[in-house]
Amino acid sequence: MRKLLVWQSGLAGCLLLGLVTSVNASGVSPALKQLVQDFLTQHPAAQAARADLQRAEAEARATGQPLYNPEIEVEYEDAADITKTVGLVQSFDWSGKQPARDRAGHESMRAAQAALAAKRQAMLGELLSELSGVLISSEAARLSQERVKLLGEFLRLSKRRYAAGDVGQTDVDLARLALSEARMQAASTTADAMSTEARLAALVQTPPSGWPALPLLPTELPAFNADKLLQQHPALRQLEAEAAAARASIAIARRDRRPDPTIGVRGGKEDDDTLLGITVSIPLFVRNTFRAELDAANADAVRAEQFYYNRLLRAKGRLQGAAQRYSVTRAALNYWEKSGQPSLKGRIDLLKRLWESGEIGTTEYLIQLQQTLDTQASAIKLQGAVWTAWIDWLIASGRTTHWLGL
Known part of the structure; x- marks a missing residue:
């Protein structure tokens, strides 16, 4: 099997500490920090989220600009008299449309900033899942190879004892069958480990020094x-910022129902006479009062707020459930490390000595050996x-970046 990771001696040390890598005071190795930074910088999903933020920032700057630009009017008329005029026309935001749009834009930008942070959290969760998956699957593959080695040695000893007349042909057949089963299991676990590492390599480029260590898990x-x-x-x-932006859109829709006046000033010449004029125009919202747009904005705000509250309730349940699962599984692992694991030390050698001395038969030896190895495999699954x-x-x-020291 291709060597996937470099392991420390001891099952618990392997699984809790990961690779032999120097770690800083926060428990995060410099290699892991570099891997995370490269991942968040180079991954297309992160770049797309940053582009969304840049778009929201640009839109927020746009909403902060004045709503109306002045217009210049030039008129020339050649009739009985030649008339030449120049005018300046300006619409005024008397209803406060621009400040309402500015508030909505800033809320949208705040939502985009939170979306980028949320995307980083999700990506880091995926990265940690794949890293831990490589850690666990590689240890499972190592244990399977150890099983093959033990049963291969057992088959050789069985053949030797059979030649000496100490055991029968049935014992040799049992040893051969056990070895065949172990080889099939090793092939499956090795393939799983290689597939897991391939998924991780597809997610982020493999570092030249190999995959870095994961921080220590808290005991509780x-x-x-x-x-x-x-x-x-x-x-x-x-979601909260999106709800705030939806509420701000209500103010936009409400102000859009109020007409803004347009004032124009012009001056010029008509033959030898001087012309000076002022025009004022106000749109009449008679045929379309824009009430439907206001109703739609109200509905959007209600939907956004209720969606936020729904996600909040679900998030509380998920948080409590995750906390309970970790407490239960970590307590079981703590018990295994304190009581179960020490009892397995030397058990394989003891079983071998008992079998060689004839105190236990081949069948009993294989059953107890398989039970011992299965217990170790269960510890890896735990x-x-x-x-x-x-x-x-x-x-x-939402503490992924905090735990990684970012």
Whole structure:
């Protein structure tokens, strides 16, 4: 099998610490920070989110500009008398349309800023999921190779003892069948590990020094205030800003129902006479009162607010569920590390000695060996469940960038 990761000795050390890499005081290796920064800089999704923010910023600048530009009118008439005039026409925003648009634009920009932060959170969650997946699947593949090695050695010993007359042909057949099963399992886990790493490599370019370490997982979930966390969650801040922008659109629609006057001043000559004129025009919203646009803006604001409250309720449930899953799985892992794992140390060597001395038969030896290796495999799956629960909690709480020291 191609070596996917460089592991530390010991199952718990492998799974909790990951690669042998120097880490800083916050627990995040410089290599991991560099990988995350490259990921957030180069990934097309991040670049698209930044483009959305730039568009929102440009639109906000546009809404801050005056609503109407002045117009110059030039008139020339050659009739009985030659008439030449020049005028200046200006519409005035007496109803406050521009300030209302300015407020809506700034709310939209705030929503775009939160959307960029939310996109970064989601992308980092995906990156951490794939990194932990490589960590777990590679350890599972290593354990499968260890199973093949142990059963291969057992088959050789069985053949040797069969030649010496200590065991029968049935024992050799059992050893051969167990080895065949182990090889099939190793092929499957190795393929899974390579597929997992391929997904990660498709997400971000493989660093020359290999995949970096992940920070240590906390032994228990830190205390948190759900309401405060969700107030800072970028996805919810985006929805709140979108609701504020929708409310600001009501003011726009309301002011659009008020006509703005247009005043023009012109001067010129008609033959030898001097001309001076002032014009005032006000549109009459008689055939179209723009009431439908106001009703639509009100409906959009209600929809945006209710959507925000719906997502807030769902976010609270997801946060609590993720916290409970992590607490349960981490407690099980803590128990395994303190009591279960030490009891497995030396068990394989002990079983081998008991079988060679004839105190246990071949069938019993294989059953207990398989049970021992299956227990280790279950511990690896538990590690994967802990990582999944932790990443889910980071995403649900919006603390992914904080945990990575960003």
